[in-house]
Amino acid sequence: xxxILLGYPGAGKGTQAEILVKEYDFEHISTGDMIRxxxxxxxxxxxxxxxxISQGNLVRDxxxxxxVEQVLKRGRQSHxxxxxxxxxxQAESLRIxxxxxxxxxxxxxxxxxxxEEVIKRLTSRRxxxxxxxxxxxxxxxxxxxxxxxxNLITRSDDTxxxxxxxxxxxxxxxxxxxxxYESSIGxxxxxxxxxxxxxxxxxxxxxxxxx
Ligand SMILES: [Zn+2]
Numbered sequence: 001x002x003x004i005l006l007g008y009p010g011a012g013k014g015t016q017a018e019i020l021v022k023e024y025d026f027e028h029i030s031t032g033d034m035i036r037x038x039x040x041x042x043x044x045x046x047x048x049x050x051x052x053i054s055q056g057n058l059v060r061d062x063x064x065x066x067x068v069e070q071v072l073k074r075g076r077q078s079h080x081x082x083x084x085x086x087x088x089x090q091a092e093s094l095r096i097x098x099x100x101x102x103x104x105x106x107x108x109x110x111x112x113x114x115x116e117e118v119i120k121r122l123t124s125r126r127x128x129x130x131x132x133x134x135x136x137x138x139x140x141x142x143x144x145x146x147x148x149x150x151n152l153i154t155r156s157d158d159t160x161x162x163x164x165x166x167x168x169x170x171x172x173x174x175x176x177x178x179x180x181y182e183s184s185i186g187x188x189x190x191x192x193x194x195x196x197x198x199x200x201x202x203x204x205x206x207x208x209x210x211x
Contacts, residue, residue: 001026002103003207004081006178007111009166010121011192012199016111017082019200024209027076031084034067035059065093072097086173088180107207108181111192111199115167122163126152 003026005013014030021028038046045066049059068084085091098104113121126135130150135142146152156162181187188206192199204210 001078001106001207002081002098003079004085004105004108004181005111006108006174006181006187007192008113008115008118008170010118010163011111011113012196013082013111015196016199016203017080019196020080020203024078025076026078026080027071027074028082029068029071029079029084030082031064031067031086034071035064038067061087061089061093064090065097068094069097072101072103075101077103085177088177091177091180105181105185108185108187109203109206110178110187110189112189113192117193118167119160119163122166123154123158123160125155125158127155129153 003020005017007013017026017028017030020026035046035049039050040046045063049063052059052063064084064086068081072079081094085094095105120138124136124138126137127133128135128146128148128150129152131146131148133146133148135146135152144152178187190199190202190206194202201210
């Protein structure tokens with residue numbers, strides 16, 4: 001079974017993929033993680049990607065597809081795609097790569113969240129400038145300070161401006177992809193504002209693994 005997880009940044013795609021992998025025999029395909037690993041290992045692909053990024057370019061579609069194909073060729077039958085495909089050309093390539101392996105996308109799940117909630121989640125992180133501890137300002141245990149006495153700061157990725165930008169990128173890049181799947185295999189929408197466990201149960205029901 002192959003599942004694509006779509007959703008706003010902060011909707012919990014990575015968390016949900018991890019729970020599914022732990023409980024079922026899925027391979028988690030997170031292209032973000034795969035690219036970071038290629039770069040860390042300084043593979044030819046990793047070096048090419050790093051060079052592109054340093055010149056301000058996005059990772060090219062064919063580079064990402066090559067990475068995904070390497071994983072698919074291992075012959076597993078169940079994958080969860082998280083952060084991929086991100087564009088319609090990537091979605092088309094994935095469809096072809098899977099059909100060569102006599103596989104297909106079985107479900108496209110869209111983790112829905114209001115824009116207000118997305119902004120709230122994306123701007124809730126604080127980091128201790130001294131020891132690097134990470135906090136969420138909405139956690140019950142959050143006291144506004146770190147036990148080491150260091151100052152808590154908001155990283156540039158976690159500002160309101162950055163959150164708004166990520167939402168814009170989503171609308172521009174991923175929204176057409178939602179429409180693309182809507183008009184082909186269909187998209188199941190799930191309420192991602194619930195607790196992670198509840199969202200997980202909803203996913204299981206959506207893919208027929210639970211009644
Ligand atoms: Zn600290």
